Amino acid sequence: MDRPLSLVLFSGTDDKLQAAAVLTAGAAAVGRPVHLFLQYWALDAFRADRIGADHGLAPEAGPEGRAAVDRLAGAGQLPWHETLRMAKDIGEVDVQACSLSMDLLHIEQSDLDPLVDGVEGVASFYDSAGDGQVLFI
Amino acid sequence: MTVYQISQLVDARGLNCPMPIVKTAQAVRGLAAGDLVEVLATDPGSVRDFAAWARTTGHELVETSVDGGIYRFVVRHK
Numbered sequence: 001m002d003r004p005l006s007l008v009l010f011s012g013t014d015d016k017l018q019a020a021a022v023l024t025a026g027a028a029a030v031g032r033p034v035h036l037f038l039q040y041w042a043l044d045a046f047r048a049d050r051i052g053a054d055h056g057l058a059p060e061a062g063p064e065g066r067a068a069v070d071r072l073a074g075a076g077q078l079p080w081h082e083t084l085r086m087a088k089d090i091g092e093v094d095v096q097a098c099s100l101s102m103d104l105l106h107i108e109q110s111d112l113d114p115l116v117d118g119v120e121g122v123a124s125f126y127d128s129a130g131d132g133q134v135l136f137i
Numbered sequence: 138m139t140v141y142q143i144s145q146l147v148d149a150r151g152l153n154c155p156m157p158i159v160k161t162a163q164a165v166r167g168l169a170a171g172d173l174v175e176v177l178a179t180d181p182g183s184v185r186d187f188a189a190w191a192r193t194t195g196h197e198l199v200e201t202s203v204d205g206g207i208y209r210f211v212v213r214h215k
Binding site for chain 2: 022025026028029030031032072075076077078086087089090091
């Protein structure tokens with residue numbers, strides 16, 4: 001099975017990044033190539049010096065959501081960046097930073113975690129997405 | 138219960154989605170055609186996930202069973 005899947009990661013909170021990492025790892029496990037395009041706050045979360053920091057949760061999580069997420073982490077759920085590393089280990093996962101967002105945040109690829117394979121613009125993103133599915137998270 | 142000649146055991150008990158199929162995908166990489174992998178899991182979603190994983194990857198799901206909240210899958214490498 002080689003239907004490519006493209007995920008645009010925009011949100012930089014840990015819950016949305018975890019959801020995206022789970023979708024990526026699942027697709028990699030069934031042999032689907034995955035292309036991640038990192039924009040805005042999601043890109044900020046991939047900075048090498050703080051990828052493992054607490055990036056908070058979406059506002060709707062509230063205190064109960066926070067407790068539920070902490071419970072899963074306490075039970076051994078991998079952080080989203082480790083889930084992504086496993087996805088890259090088992091499958092074809094290409095992670096690209098949005099060049100506009102790089103300018104916005106004043107960062108270069110050397111500031112980013114090695115999970116990030118390169119930097120591209122929207123034309124390149126649409127080219128790799130082809131006719132495959134695109135999700136915005 | 139059928140007794141199989143298992144080449145590798147994947148213990149995914151206590152792991153959330155998608156780790157049971159991710160760890161199984163890792164395990165089958167090093168195996169040869171016909172080799173069997175046994176997977177133990179506690180994630181109820183894994184029942185549908187293993188059926189879908191087998192369908193999409195072409196590996197054969199030769200057994201799905203549940204006993205006391207532990208799901209057991211036996212997969213044959215294509």
